[in-house]
Amino acid sequence: MRYVAIGCCLLTLIACKRExxxxxxxxxxxxxxxxxxxxxxxxxxxxxxHLNVRNPYEGNAYALSEGQRLFDWYNCSGCHAHxxxxxxxxxxxxxxxxxxxxGEPSNIFxxxxxxxxxxxxxxxxxxxxxxxWQIVTxxxxxxxxxxxxxxxARADTLEQKSETIITKKDGAPHQ
Amino acid sequence: MRxxxxxxxxxxxxxxxxxxxxxxxxxxTIFLIVVGVALLSVRRRHRGFDQERLEGSHEPSARTExxxxxxxxxxxxxxxxxxFGLTIVSVSVGKVISASVAxxxxxxxxxxxxxxxxxxxYASDDPSRILQTANEIHIPVGRPVAIRGNAxxxxxxxxxxxxxxxxxxxxxRTTLEWLQADKPGEYRGQCAEFCGLQHxxxxxxxxxxxxxxxxxxxxxxxxxxxxxxxxxxxxxxxIFLKSGCVLCHAIRGxxxxxxxxxxxxxxxxxKTIAAGTLWNTKxxxxxxxxxPQNIKPGxxxxxxxxxxxxxxPLIDYLESLK
Numbered sequence: 001m002r003y004v005a006i007g008c009c010l011l012t013l014i015a016c017k018r019e020x021x022x023x024x025x026x027x028x029x030x031x032x033x034x035x036x037x038x039x040x041x042x043x044x045x046x047x048x049x050h051l052n053v054r055n056p057y058e059g060n061a062y063a064l065s066e067g068q069r070l071f072d073w074y075n076c077s078g079c080h081a082h083x084x085x086x087x088x089x090x091x092x093x094x095x096x097x098x099x100x101x102x103g104e105p106s107n108i109f110x111x112x113x114x115x116x117x118x119x120x121x122x123x124x125x126x127x128x129x130x131x132x133w134q135i136v137t138x139x140x141x142x143x144x145x146x147x148x149x150x151x152x153a154r155a156d157t158l159e160q161k162s163e164t165i166i167t168k169k170d171g172a173p174h175q
Numbered sequence: 176m177r178x179x180x181x182x183x184x185x186x187x188x189x190x191x192x193x194x195x196x197x198x199x200x201x202x203x204t205i206f207l208i209v210v211g212v213a214l215l216s217v218r219r220r221h222r223g224f225d226q227e228r229l230e231g232s233h234e235p236s237a238r239t240e241x242x243x244x245x246x247x248x249x250x251x252x253x254x255x256x257x258x259f260g261l262t263i264v265s266v267s268v269g270k271v272i273s274a275s276v277a278x279x280x281x282x283x284x285x286x287x288x289x290x291x292x293x294x295x296x297y298a299s300d301d302p303s304r305i306l307q308t309a310n311e312i313h314i315p316v317g318r319p320v321a322i323r324g325n326a327x328x329x330x331x332x333x334x335x336x337x338x339x340x341x342x343x344x345x346x347x348r349t350t351l352e353w354l355q356a357d358k359p360g361e362y363r364g365q366c367a368e369f370c371g372l373q374h375x376x377x378x379x380x381x382x383x384x385x386x387x388x389x390x391x392x393x394x395x396x397x398x399x400x401x402x403x404x405x406x407x408x409x410x411x412x413x414i415f416l417k418s419g420c421v422l423c424h425a426i427r428g429x430x431x432x433x434x435x436x437x438x439x440x441x442x443x444x445x446k447t448i449a450a451g452t453l454w455n456t457k458x459x460x461x462x463x464x465x466x467p468q469n470i471k472p473g474x475x476x477x478x479x480x481x482x483x484x485x486x487x488p489l490i491d492y493l494e495s496l497k
Binding site: 021023024025069073074125126127128129130131 | 372417418419421422423435466468469472473474475477478479480
């Protein structure tokens with residue numbers, strides 16, 4: 001009986017799958033064009049419609065770490081710091097309604113590709129699209145929106161703890 | 176010139192070479208003696224398995240005991256002497272080649288290892304004479320060159336076997352080693368500390384030239400990039416400046432000034448591309464730009480979408496940057 005139990009436990013190992021590193025951007029990724037949400041469809045305050053476009057790198061640990069590297073290399077950190085904000089808005093959000101132009105992957109993709117008023121540059125045509133998606137994955141991981149298994153156990157810089165209290169715009173703490 | 180410590184072309188490499196010869200000859204002699212004795216003892220007649228074991232039936236005589244003690248004693252003494260001698264030789268060579276202060280009159284070159292290429296910077300007190308380049312170090316023959324090593328991301332190791340031993344490059348810590356080439360030549364170097372996916376494709380070239388040719392090269396490299404000379408190259412420059420290339424690369428004399436990837440100001444004058452991975456030809460360059468992940472899987476060079484009609488002008492422009 002015991003051996004059967006051990007055998008069953010061992011059998012579960014065949015379900016393990018190592019994430020493969022896709023170093024080459026697949027055609028599907030580079031085929032998506034950065035024009036997914038019409039400008040008129042954006043509403044400040046988070047009530048953005050999000051299009052039915054999936055982030056091809058969602059939950060992908062390699063893409064997430066690449067995004068983290070690019071976040072510094074392309075100087076996103078110059079304005080957004082490492083998620084804490086500065087010249088640009090903070091990207092670590094506890095309340096998802098705090099995203100000005102939406103926090104869905106497709107919204108963040110759009111924001112990077114098209115730029116936004118008051119300082120966010122237009123990166124479309126400069127940063128290749130697969131790298132934009134990698135940055136999107138990293139940005140979402142800052143607010144714990146990516147699976148825990150894909151994010152580093154210990155962040156190099158700022159990290160959002162679930163018990164962190166971030167004040168609302170009117171100064172009152174979120175509960 | 177083959178990349179090999181057995182083809183020493185400089186002072187320090189000569190020391191290492193001699194050390195290698197001493198160790199190699201002495202230790203292979205000892206190895207041959209030991210193997211020879213072992214083979215002899217196998218060949219000697221031995222007692223069959225059915226016979227009684229020697230230890231049980233035979234008490235060695237006092238003379239045999241004394242002889243054995245003498246042989247073992249002498250062998251131990253000789254071993255200690257050899258090991259001690261090798262230690263002294265090895266440490267003294269190490270001291271000679273790894274001086275912590277560069278010799279007077281050294282040319283200072285800052286080498287920064289980064290995944291997976293080499294940032295080269297010729298230091299100078301005059302800011303207008305600081306030269307930034309990548310993956311290719313030109314040095315004058317007969318003059319000591321002080322390599323100040325550092326690393327951007329992980330530990331790398333700077334190694335030109337024909338000229339000097341290895342020196343680890345550690346992030347945030349400047350290490351120093353000096354080398355001197357006594358013969359003109361092109362010496363290949365290689366990262367000697369595993370540093371990630373493309374460690375094997377992280378090579379560089381040290382090109383030792385007579386002092387006057389080095390000076391000419393240096394003055395030429397200090398110049399900003401040449402302007403495009405025909406319509407095709409002009410278009411190539413435009414494509415370079417409007418595409419993603421400028422996010423990482425610099426070409427002095429243009430708007431491109433990013434410091435993340437290799438400086439391309441005199442790209443066309445280099446021997447190789449992608450840190451010694453490919454010879455610098457138009458075909459190789461086109462392949463590298465079109466699909467870097469195929470040539471160096473994992474490389475940080477981005478796959479920038481360049482249309483087929485744009486590729487030719489772009490590589491024409493880059494190769495014109497002599």
